[in-house]
Amino acid sequence: MKHILFTFLILYSICSIAQNEQLILTKKANDLWFQSLIKTEELSEKIDLINKRLIADVDVYIKWGFPDGITVQKIPKLDSIRKIRTEGFCKPLYIVKYESQQIAFRIENPLNDGLTNSVVKLLNTNDIYDLDVWIEDERQVLFGTSADCGIIFLKTKKPKVFSAFKELGLPHFYMDEIENY
Template sequence: MKSLVTILLLLLSGNVYSQSNNSDTLIITLDENKQWLTKFEGKDLKDKLTIIRNRILSDTAIYIRQTFADRIRVEDQYTHEKRIEGTCKPLFILGNQPIYITNQTSNKQIENLVELINVHNIKDVRILNDSTAPAIYGSKAICGVIILDPKIKNAGKINPLPWD
């Protein structure tokens, strides 16, 4: 009986550890995003692209509550499921095309974007993380802008994604 209780406790403790470890990788607030962008700066291109792909995939788990221009929150009346709410997702620019991942972005669009972000398609990654980002790209750039320079001059050739 003691061994059964011990095994049960070990299984539960492993589950709790994996849940707490997973929440550490999610970037929810503006401060966490700034720290992420700061750590991102010193990496080489291959590492940057891997980090960006992981960030895009982890951002799909974060729900950003919709707001009007005057910051009045819109409540979702129809969904009563638990979700992780955040306030910060960066704006991606791929060859002059802005890509902002919202709650309505389809899984297929995200998969296509993640497949495009590799060393064969991207030659450089730049970050705008200061007050110039929202001045240039608007309110969606408050959490920073990640500019992906494609190797092909016409990014439409490698970006068949319909974004709003």
């Protein structure tokens, strides 16, 4: 029995280490990921990269700090019992656009991967017809510090898809005053 348990622990550790190598934890890794997204030409490949990032970001938590030295850590108290997460640098801001409407969201420190999986299901080439990436762009100032790690605009022509994003109850940012960029 000891050998089985020991073997299980070793395999679990190896899988955890392999998973962590794909996580984007630093500003440099985030910039490299955005560069690969920009260089990718096919929309389906871009959406695949975004979906992989969303899924990997479930295992990353963000610790927020303020200029006065106060730090906010948005990790549920029971989260450490459930899974081990790695502290990361930031996550991109996603904006879903339909005509003149938009929803801006970033999935930060979710309790589980249910919300992320729902978003991933909505991101496909049947529902998203175009995407735009802003990184180190002066227009990012419109979105404040939420855009520090880049913005990904996902454009849809389907009102059902936009409504589905609204119904997910994503932790989003209200930007009614920003109608166009």
